[in-house]
Amino acid sequence: MIQAIDIFETTIQITPVSIARPRFFRRGEFVSTYTPQKTREFEQEIKRRVAKDFKGRLPFEFPVSVSLVFGMERPISVKRPLPSVKPDIDNLIKAILDPLNGIVFKDDALIVFIKAGKQYTETPFIYIKVERFETDEAKLQF
DSSP, X not given: OEEEEEEEEEEEOSOOOOOOOOEEEEETTEEEEEOOHHHHHHHHHHHHHHHHHTTTOOOBOSOEEXXXXXXXXXXXXXXXXXXXXXXXXXXXXXHHHXXXXXXXXXXXXXEEEEEEEEEEOSSOEEEEEEEEEEESSSSOOO
């Protein structure tokens, strides 16, 4: 039997941004990397808002389940009812989990289950829910 106890939940009114791949540049014989500014600024803003909501608590050190919902404005040119277009959901997830690392949970290795979705909405938002994950079964049941 799976049992989950809610431990952290917040909704952030912000337009979701997917994580961009690191950029590379060569300086002489050396190759360096940097994170694109848009990604860096988005992650800093998520970290700031989550830290404010999580203030006074220590990062969790037990297995957790993470649920994410990304509310995105529908582009005028898109007629599909579901946001089956870019940004990719895996890149949206990564852009949220990285800033939570060290604030909500000690290490993202503690995440044992993720549920995520994206939807069209008039007001952009990101819903985050982190729960203690406990099971008396050896494997997850779907």
